[in-house]
Structures are given as structure tokens and as C-alpha cells.
Amino acid sequence: MDEVSFTAYSGEILGIAGITGSGQRELLEAIAGLQRIEPGSSIRFIPPAGQEVDLVGKSPLDIYKLGVGLAFVPEDRFGMGLVGSMDLADNVMLRSYKNGKSAFTDRKSPRALAQKIVDDLEVVTPSLNIPLRRLSGGNVQKVLVGREIAGKPSLLMTAYAVRGLDINTSYTIYHLLNEQKEHGASVMFVGEDLDVLLELCDRILVLCAGKVSGIVEGRKAKKEEVGLLMTHLGEEAKA
Structure with missing residues (x-):
């Protein structure tokens, strides 16, 4: 990443577009405390009610302890988000372990x-006790997104949240993101489909x-304009 500067506002979905390898994943991981950031950089988080917090140099645990309501749906569902050999309840509990909390030790909560996520998001599973890897990709993603939004985040970041999913599951995810926006969260959505980005996002x-290479209004920009910016031809096209 090189001199990336932008603002993500509450109550909006900020899309992030680019050809593969342009830094989309690294950007979200840097904000989440999972990527090293160069000295002199700044990631400022301003909560709805509270003082500004600089997230540079903070680990995910540090970010949680600061009271920053940050949720992250990573690109690698099982590598970074969930554990395939664990059941639904254990995967829900996993987020509390990452945050350094000792709650949920009785497994009831x-x-x-987990049952609420299954019911609300219509997760197809024979029980809460089977390993998560036995579910379809769409149901796995519902569990991951449902777990992350359960904490009512102020900032929700998703990396390729609908990659490989069927159309019905994809629209379920889009609906969840819009709900978070309506609740006042700032949503950052890394996507591949320009039609979806233009329809779903307030800005891209x-x-x-x-x-x-540019920031455009989601529902006013044209696909060709975004495509040119993705290849750094946007400035030349305006010349």
C-alpha cells in the first residue's frame, strides 16, 4: 500500500474495487491489526460517542480493549475466520477467545x-454439533457473517464476502450488510463484481x-469509469 488516504463514514457502504492483487485484502487486514503498517501512517477511528483512536500498531486484542467495535469477515473463511473441525457453538465462542474474554465457558451462551444465527439466517445444518467443514460454502459464510455482526459493530469489513456463493445466499449477505448500514455502522465491502459494487455501495x-486511483459515487458512476480507474487509465481518460 502506498499513501492510501480515505474516510469511511457511519451509515454507508464503502466499496473497494481493484484488479486482483491491488491491495484490497492488505488494506482491510492493516485496519484490523493483522498487517504491519509503516511508521508515520495513521488509521483513525472515531466512534459514534467517544474520543478518536489511532489503530496503528494495535493488535486485534488491543483494538478490542480500546472499545472499538470492529468486525472483520476475511477472504480466507477457514484460514482466518473459522475452524472447520469445530462445531457452530465453538466457532461462535472462538471470537471471544480472540478478543481475550473468558465468557461463554458454560457453552450455553x-x-x-449459534442457534439464533441458524434461525435468523436460515443456515442449513442437521445440528449445532457437526464440524463446520461439513456445511456448504454458503452456510459456512452465513455463520461467519452472523457471528461478526452479532456484536453490533461500528465498523464491519468484508473481503469477498460472496465469492463462490449461490445467488440466494449472496442476496442474504447483501441484505445483512444493508441492515448494518441502516443501524449506523460503517461497512467496507471488497468485491469483484462491478455491477454489485455499483448497486450496493454508496461510494467506491x-x-x-x-x-x-479514485473514489466514485456508487449509484452515479458507470462501470467503464470504474474499470478505467482499476487500470490507472482514469486520469488519462479525462485528459
């Missing part, structure tokens, strides 16, 4: 939350080779 930040 995580099981109740376009990356090219680790740099911001």
Missing part, C-alpha cells in the same frame, strides 16, 4: 447465539497497484 474506492 454461545450455543444460544478504487485501488490500483496499492494506490487509490
Whole structure:
């Protein structure tokens, strides 16, 4: 990433577009405390009610302890988000372990939350006790997104949240993101389908080779405009 500067506002969905390898994943991981950030950089989080917090140099646990309501749906569902050999309740409990909390030790609370996710998001599973890897990709993603939004985040970041999913599951995810927006959260959505980005997002930040090549209004921009920015031709096209 090189001199990336932007603002994500509460109550909006900020799309992030770019060809593969332009820095989309690294950007979200840096904000989440999972990527090293160069000295002199700044990631400022301003909660709805509270003082500004700089997240640079903070680990995910540090970010949680600061009271920053940050939720992250990573690109790698099982590598970073969930554990395939564990059941639904254990995967719900996993987020509390990452945050350094000792709650849920009796398993009643995580099981109740897991059941709520299954009911609310229509997760197809024979029980809460089977390993998560035995579910379809769409149902796995519902569990991951449901777990992350259960904490009512102020900032929700998703990386390729609908990759490989069927159309019905994809629309379920889009609906959940819009709900978070309506609740006042700032939603950052990394996606591949320009039609979806233009329809879903209020604004779209376009990356090219680790740099911001433009920010456009989601419902006013044209696909060709975004495509040009993705290849750094946007400035030339305006010349």
C-alpha cells in the first residue's frame, strides 16, 4: 500500500474495487491489526460517542480493549475466520477467545447465539454439533457473517464476502450488510463484481497497484469509469 488516504463514514457502504492483487485484502487486514503498517501512517477511528483512536500498531486484542467495535469477515473463511473441525457453538465462542474474554465457558451462551444465527439466517445444518467443514460454502459464510455482526459493530469489513456463493445466499449477505448500514455502522465491502459494487455501495474506492486511483459515487458512476480507474487509465481518460 502506498499513501492510501480515505474516510469511511457511519451509515454507508464503502466499496473497494481493484484488479486482483491491488491491495484490497492488505488494506482491510492493516485496519484490523493483522498487517504491519509503516511508521508515520495513521488509521483513525472515531466512534459514534467517544474520543478518536489511532489503530496503528494495535493488535486485534488491543483494538478490542480500546472499545472499538470492529468486525472483520476475511477472504480466507477457514484460514482466518473459522475452524472447520469445530462445531457452530465453538466457532461462535472462538471470537471471544480472540478478543481475550473468558465468557461463554458454560457453552450455553454461545450455543444460544449459534442457534439464533441458524434461525435468523436460515443456515442449513442437521445440528449445532457437526464440524463446520461439513456445511456448504454458503452456510459456512452465513455463520461467519452472523457471528461478526452479532456484536453490533461500528465498523464491519468484508473481503469477498460472496465469492463462490449461490445467488440466494449472496442476496442474504447483501441484505445483512444493508441492515448494518441502516443501524449506523460503517461497512467496507471488497468485491469483484462491478455491477454489485455499483448497486450496493454508496461510494467506491478504487485501488490500483496499492494506490487509490479514485473514489466514485456508487449509484452515479458507470462501470467503464470504474474499470478505467482499476487500470490507472482514469486520469488519462479525462485528459
